[in-house]
Amino acid sequence: MSAFLGNIHYLLYNKIKFQSDFCDYLLNVMKEMNIDDKIKLEVISNVEANTVNLKDGDLQDIVDLSNIHGSLQQMIIEVETKLAYIVDQIDRNEIMNIENISKIGFEFGVKNRLEGQHSPIDVYSMITGKILNGMPCDRVQTLLESEDSYVKWIDRIDIHENFWSALGRSSDDFYQIRTEIIKGLISNIDVEFKELEEKVYMLFKVEN
Template sequence: MSLFLAPIHTWLFNKIKLFEEIEQDIINQFPLILTQDTLKAIYDDYGYPMGDEPIESLIDTSNIHGWLQTSINRAEQRQAAIIKVLNDQVKEAADTVVAVYYNKGKEKAIERNETFTDPNQIFVTLNDYLLEGMPCDRVNEVIEQDDQQVIWLTNRCVHQDNWISEGMDVGYYYNFRAAFIKGFVEGNTDKFTYQYEKEPKQKHTIMRA
């Protein structure tokens, strides 16, 4: 247990908040389906989003790691529940959600306004945004890296249980995440491109265009 906040805790907290921003963007796309009553039922199960409250007023300082892990699980389960509602009622809902993720990635790249000269710089920076469990989970493995491209594999799934709990295929989330990465890369520069291959292992490539 930890009794004090460290920069890594705030870093992870901000990634959860971004995940909740995306949740709200999704909700805004489907106001007639994701009504207040529908959302209340989901919030009753998984809690309300954290909103604009600072980490200091929310976190359990006697169990910081546990609080962060619980917050990640709730955010992912809540979003999976939202996608389940949408899929049940809108045939192409997932396509709209992909666009939401892409646009959010692009928005964050523009906000960052950082000039990347090396593909690995983009990969490292993405770790400030992508919610991939706790830092100790070590989800991604870089297998090739030079000044032309960086290639990494997603070797461990830390999302599946949260999506399966809602009867959802975690593949939806991975498609959404790939859209965010693509938006981030394309929102920053036209000098690099991003490719995602789902099979046989999740393979990601950022390469010089």
């Protein structure tokens, strides 16, 4: 990456912030739940002790301009670690299971839903502009097909696995939550999302 901030850096930062915002949203939902306050406080305390909050502010104010690539990579590590840790804490303490956490993901997607009429390839660009999937240089996603009525792509590698396996979990949890966030994002437009096979996805136009 360049030594100067460019559009690619801001796009990546927006993805990082989107996932950070979901972490905050998930914690806030938990805080409002009618459960033992002692359990809530224990989870919050554990999260605060074992994860790092994304700094507030414009990218130019929080990134290390002498090491933009390394600084953004560290932000990714921190926000990926935080999401996995929060999910693990909520599930481990039997506050919500993965299915219910995924429903919260859908709600978060709806709150950030895309508006207007868009082609599948436009929706693909919008979604990939929000969902964090490693650094651009990781080249995780490969577009396989693009037609007027659909797009199909593959995640070549699982960039998330290490963060979840470190907690004794599978990244399947991440992908289940991510799927629901995407479905929430597109809940107001005539395009649907589905996983055709493992790590192969499609966005397709729905005929009214």
